[in-house]
Amino acid sequence: MTLNLNEADLVAVSVGGIIAHPSFPGLPAEPYRLAADGTPFLxxxxxGIVYNVSVGDxxxxxxxxxxxxxVSLRGADDGRNRGLNVFACVGNTAVVMTGHAQGAKGVVTGKSGRFSEQVIVHFPKDVRRKMAAGDQIVVKSYGTGLAxxxxxxxxxKGLSPDLLKALPHRIDGGVLKFGVVATVPAFLVGAGAGLTSEGGSLHMQSTDRVALKEAGLDQLRLGDLVAIENTDxxxxxGYLRGAMSIGVVGQTDGPRAGYGPGITVIMxxxxxxxxxxTDSTANIASLLKLEA
Structure with missing residues (x-):
């Protein structure tokens, strides 16, 4: 079944940024964070450029x-970074404009949330090895206003027509349904709740590993499609009974409470x-044929 989209009405525009260098805030001066049990970690x-973790892992x-x-991108200042975060859509093409990997093409695969506010782009590993922090990358933003x-x-929400057309879907009783690997119960929604849904991520809580396993979430891969129940x-x-959101797992787990894998909501x-x-194959690495 083919979905009819307003593709002809959408405007394609360039947004860009540089490869962001990993950083720490100036205060507090120590670089340590606290795990859920209070243990400091580094x-x-x-x-930056992550050489050995990719979508599909x-x-x-x-x-x-x-x-x-x-690869993580950030705009040159807060205003331009906001434009990059809002207008870049998952599935958009990104092109390296400077450096040894100039001309290489990648694909936007996610966005990170508050405090980092970066756009996540997949490039093949051999391309990543040629890149450097500060390289300029342009994203062909196409998808804002998609209906x-x-x-x-x-x-x-931040969804390219190319990805939408590739998603497994069907209509059941008049309801448009999409294939997902798993569903996140509302009680496992963590960091990001209450914040804007434009240009950020929504994390699932992962401290309770038993609850994760019961929900079928403990084996998630980066790039998996997941549903989030009762979430508008x-x-x-925010919580709203009967609402649903669907997103892409864009970031890994972490030791902090409330910061499990980050999800970029796309609808x-x-x-x-x-x-x-349920569709165990619903992962954007295969749907978009991302080159390893």
């Missing part, structure tokens, strides 16, 4: 704190207009 976190078990697979004919109450992400991420609806069914 692990790689967001930013496991989301749990890395010695890392919410690492971004691939599905006959299902206008399903709000698309039209404007801000949402408030009153049962959006549904999900």
């Amino acid at each position: 692990l790689p976190t967001w930013g 496991r989301a749990f078990g890395w010695a890392a704190d919410c690492i971004h697979p691939g 599905i004919e006959g299902h206008e109450e399903v709000n698309c 992400s039209r404007y801000n991420h 949402t609806a408030p009153k049962g207009q959006l549904g999900a069914y």
Whole structure:
């Protein structure tokens, strides 16, 4: 079944940034964070070029704190970074403009949340080895304003038409449903709740590993499609009975409470207009044929 989209009405525009260098805030002066049990830790976190973690790899078990697979981009200042975060869509093409990897193409695979506010882009590993922090990358933003004919109450969020057309889907009883690997219960929604749903991520809680396993979430991979029950992400991420959001697992797990794998929400609806069914193959690495 083919979805009818308003593709002809969308505007394609360039947004860009540089490869962000990993950093620490000036205060407090020590670089340590606290795990859920109060233990201090020092692990790689967001930013930079990650050479050995890619979309399609496991989301749990890395010695890392919410690492971004691939390459992390940030705008030159807060205003331009906000434009990059809001307008870049998952599935958009990114092109390296400077450095030894100039001309190489990648794909936007996610966005990170508050405090980091970066766009995550997949490049093949051999390309990553040629890149450097500070290299300029342009994203062809195409997807803002995307709508599905006959299902206008399903709000698309930072979603490219190319990815939407590749997603497994069906219509059941008039409800548009998409294939997902698993569903996140509302009680496991963590960091990001209450914040804007434009240009950020929504984390699932992962401190309770028994609850994760019961929900079928303990084996998630980066790039997996997941549903988030009773969550309305039209404007801000928040609890609403009967609502549903669907997103892409964009970041790994971490030791902190409330910061399990980060999810980039790509669609949402408030009153049962959006549904999900189980499809263990629903991962953007295969759907977009991302080169390793």
